[in-house]
Amino acid sequence: MQEYDLGIIGGGPAGYTAAIHGALGGQSVVMFEKDCVGGTCLNRGCIPTKAIMHISEVYEEMKNSAKYGISAENVGLDYKKVIEKKDEIVSKLRKSLELTLKNSGVSTVIGEAVLQDKDEILCNGEIYKCKKVIVATGAKPRQIKGLEFDHKFILSSDDILNLTELPKSILIVGSGAIGIEWARIFSNFGVEVSVVEMAEHLVPLADIEVSKRVERIFKTKKIKFYLNNCIEKITDKKAVLKSGETLEPECILVAVGREAVSEFEINCECVLGDACGKIQLAHFASKQALEEVSGVKFDKNLVPCVIYGTPEIAWVGKREQDLEEGTYKKSSLLISALGKAHCDDCTEGFIKILSQDDKIVGAHIVSKEASSLVQQVLIAMQNDISIEKLKEVCFAHPTYSEGIFESLFRLS
Ligand SMILES: Cc1cc2nc3c(=O)[nH]c(=O)nc-3n(C[C@H](O)[C@H](O)[C@H](O)COP(=O)(O)OP(=O)(O)OC[C@H]3O[C@@H](n4cnc5c(N)ncnc54)[C@H](O)[C@@H]3O)c2cc1C
Numbered sequence: 001m002q003e004y005d006l007g008i009i010g011g012g013p014a015g016y017t018a019a020i021h022g023a024l025g026g027q028s029v030v031m032f033e034k035d036c037v038g039g040t041c042l043n044r045g046c047i048p049t050k051a052i053m054h055i056s057e058v059y060e061e062m063k064n065s066a067k068y069g070i071s072a073e074n075v076g077l078d079y080k081k082v083i084e085k086k087d088e089i090v091s092k093l094r095k096s097l098e099l100t101l102k103n104s105g106v107s108t109v110i111g112e113a114v115l116q117d118k119d120e121i122l123c124n125g126e127i128y129k130c131k132k133v134i135v136a137t138g139a140k141p142r143q144i145k146g147l148e149f150d151h152k153f154i155l156s157s158d159d160i161l162n163l164t165e166l167p168k169s170i171l172i173v174g175s176g177a178i179g180i181e182w183a184r185i186f187s188n189f190g191v192e193v194s195v196v197e198m199a200e201h202l203v204p205l206a207d208i209e210v211s212k213r214v215e216r217i218f219k220t221k222k223i224k225f226y227l228n229n230c231i232e233k234i235t236d237k238k239a240v241l242k243s244g245e246t247l248e249p250e251c252i253l254v255a256v257g258r259e260a261v262s263e264f265e266i267n268c269e270c271v272l273g274d275a276c277g278k279i280q281l282a283h284f285a286s287k288q289a290l291e292e293v294s295g296v297k298f299d300k301n302l303v304p305c306v307i308y309g310t311p312e313i314a315w316v317g318k319r320e321q322d323l324e325e326g327t328y329k330k331s332s333l334l335i336s337a338l339g340k341a342h343c344d345d346c347t348e349g350f351i352k353i354l355s356q357d358d359k360i361v362g363a364h365i366v367s368k369e370a371s372s373l374v375q376q377v378l379i380a381m382q383n384d385i386s387i388e389k390l391k392e393v394c395f396a397h398p399t400y401s402e403g404i405f406e407s408l409f410r411l412s
Contacts, residue, residue, distance in 0.1 A: 004030045006293075007121045007130030009113045012039020014136035014273025014285035016101060021293045023104040030130065031106055032113035032123050038094050040138050040274070041282040044158050047093060049181055051086040052161075053308055056188035060310075068345075077189065079166050086161070115264040132270070134292065136285070139258035139274035146233065147173065147254050153237060154252050157182075166191055167250035171239055173231060175202040177307045179255035180214065184309035187223050194224040194247055196231060203307065207319040207364040209332070209352060214313065214366070217348060279303055302382050304374050311335070311349045312370035316378045317362035318354060329355045331410035333403050335367045340398035344368055351403045353377070355411050358386045369400045376404055387411065 006022045008015045011033030019031040036043045062075045101108050111124040115135065121128045141156035143149060149156045157178050169192035172179045179195060180203060187193045195202065195218070201211035202218065202225055218225055231239045231252075239247045260277040262268075272292060273285030279300075287298045307313040320330065336347040349366035351373065363377040380390055387408050395405040 001127045001129055002030070003129045004028045004107070005131050006030070006134065007128055007132070008032065008134045008136060009115065009121065010039065010136035010138055010273070010275070011037040011108065012136060012138050012273060012285065013041050013282040014138075014275070014289045015039065015134070016097060016106075017286040017289035018134050018136065018272065018293045019101060019106040019108075020104045021290055023106045025294060029106045030109060030121075030128055031101070032109045032111060032121065034110070034112040036094060037101065037108060038090075038097050041285075042093055042097065043090060044161060046282050048086045048090055048161050049178075049185070050308055051089045052082060053181060053185050053188075055082050055085060056185045057310055060188040077166075079189075080164050083162070083164060115266045115268055117266060118268070133268055134289075135262055135264065135268040135271045135275055136273045136289070137261045137263075137275045139260050139277075139280055141254070142257045142259045144173075144254065144256055147231060147252070149254065152251075154234075154254060157253070157255055160253050168192060169249045170194070170251055170253060171196065171231075171247055171249035172253045172255060174254065174256040175199075175225070176205065176255065176257065177305070179253070180307050180313075181309055182253055182255065183218070183223050184221075187221050192249075194226065194249065196226045196229050196241060198228070198230050200228055202227070203313070205305070206313070206315060207352065207362070208321050209350070210313060210315065210364050210366055213350065217311075217366075281305070299382055302378055304371075304378055306371045306374070308371070311346060311367050313366050314370035314374035315362070315364040316374050317360070317381060319362060319364065320352075320354060323354065323356075323361070327356060328361065329411040331407045331412070333407045333410060335400070335403065337406065338398070338400060338403050340400055340402070341368070343398065351407050353404075353407045353411065355387060358388060359384065360387065360390075367400055367403070373400055373404060376401060 005027035006029045008019050008031040011031055019029050022029045062072045065072050109123050113121050113123040116122045151159050166189055170186055172183050172195045175195050175197040183193050183195050202214045203211045230242050232242050233240050258280055260275045262275040272288045274280045284303050290296045304316040331353045333351045335341045335349040341347045346368040352364040354362035360381050365373050391408050395401045
C-alpha cells in the first residue's frame with residue numbers, strides 16, 4: 001500500500017491544477033487518469049476545437065482574399081491533414097503537461113481509479129492511502145431520448161472531432177458554446193449547417209442582444225436556425241422538426257450540454273470541476289482546484305464565458321434581462337466605430353456595458369478579441385473600480401480596448 005497526502009481522481013484541468021499546486025505546496029500527490037492527462041479540455045474540448053476553428057478561419061480568409069489584392073486560386077482542403085494538425089497540437093500540449101506534472105513531483109498513475117473508502121483509492125490492483133481525496137472525474141456528452149449517439153449518423157462532441165471527412169451538411173442540436181462553435185467551424189469549411197434550438201433565441205444563456213446579434217451573423221453566413229423547435233422524430237435519416245419541416249442532413253451533432261461523471265459508491269467531500277455539476281468551464285474547474293489546494297479565492301459570480309469564432313462572443317456578470325428597469329445604465333458601442341476593426345476588416349459586433357452605482361455589473365461583447373476585452377472589464381469589476389476611476393486609464397490606439405474606454409462615456 002502506498003501513502004500520499006493528496007490523491008486525485010481525474011487528470012483534467014481540475015485534477016491537474018490541484019495536483020501541481022498541491023505538490024508545489026509541499027504535499028505528496030498522486031493523480032489517477034484513466035485516459036489521457038489534460039482531460040476533456042485538452043483532448044476532446046477547448047484545445048482541439050479551437051485548433052480546428054483556427055484552420056477553418058484561415059481557409060475562409062484564403063477563399064475571400066481577393067478583396068485584399070491577394071490572389072489565392074483553387075484553394076483546396078485536405079480535412080485529414082486538418083485533423084492531423086489538431087492531433088499534433090494536442091499531443092504537444094499533452095507532453096508538456098506530463099512534463100510539468102513530473103517536474104512538480106506529482107506521481108501520475110494511468111488507470112481507472114475507484115474510491116474504496118474516504119481515504120482509500122484502488123487503481124490497477126493497488127491501494128493508495130491518501131490523507132485527502134479529490135474527485136475531478138469531469139463530465140460526458142448528454143444524450144437525449146430519441147437522439148441516442150450511434151457515432152455514425154448521430155454524433156457527440158467527441159465523435160465530431162474525429163471525422164476524417166467533412167459532411168456535406170450537418171444538423172446541430174443545441175446552440176450553447178459547443179453548438180455555436182461547431183456551426184461556425186463547419187460553415188467556414190463550406191458545409192451546409194442548420195441549428196435547432198428549443199429556446200426562443202440562439203445562445204439562450206447570453207444577454208438578449210448578444211443572442212440577436214449571433215442570429216444576424218448566422219443569417220449573413222447562411223447558417224440556418226430553427227428556434228422554439230426540436231427534432232420530433234428521425235426516420236430513414238430524415239429529421240422531422242416540431243415545426244413540421246423535414247431536414248436531411250448527412251449527420252447530426254447533439255450538443256445539448258454535459259452531465260457530470262461521479263459514480264463512486266462512497267461520497268467524496270471534495271468534488272471539483274465538471275463533476276460537481278456547477279459551471280462546466282475549464283477555467284472554473286482550475287480556479288476551484290486552486291482555491292481548494294492553495295486557498296486562492298475567486299468570485300463565483302464573475303466567471304467569464306467565451307464562444308470562439310469570428311467575431312468572438314464573451315460576457316461576464318449580469319445580463320440586461322436580469323436587471324430591473326430603471327435601476328441601471330447601459331452603453332452600446334458598435335465595433336465599427338473603432339479604427340482597428342476597419343484595419344482588421346472585422347467590423348461586426350458591439351461592446352455593451354451595464355452599470356449600477358458607478359460600477360460595471362455586466363459586459364457583453366461581440367467582437368474580434370472579445371475574449372481578452374471581457375477580461376479587462378472583469379478585473380475592474382472584481383476590484384470594485386469605479387467608472388470614474390476607469391476613465392483615468394490610458395488605452396492604447398488603435399485597439400479594441402478603446403471600445404471599452406469609449407463605452408464608459410456613453411452610459412446612460
Ligand atoms: C467540445 C468542447 C469544447 C469546450 N470548450 C471549452 C472552452 O473553450 N473553454 C472552457 O472553459 N471550457 C470548454 N469546454 C469545457 C471543458 O473542457 C471542461 O469544463 C473541463 O475540461 C472540465 O475539467 P475537469 O477537470 O472538471 O474535467 P475533465 O476535463 O473532463 O477531466 C476529467 C478526467 O477524469 C478522468 N476520469 C474520469 N473518471 C476516472 C476514474 N474513475 N479514474 C481515473 N480517471 C478518471 C477522465 O478520463 C478525464 O480525463 C469544452 C468542452 C467540450 C466538450
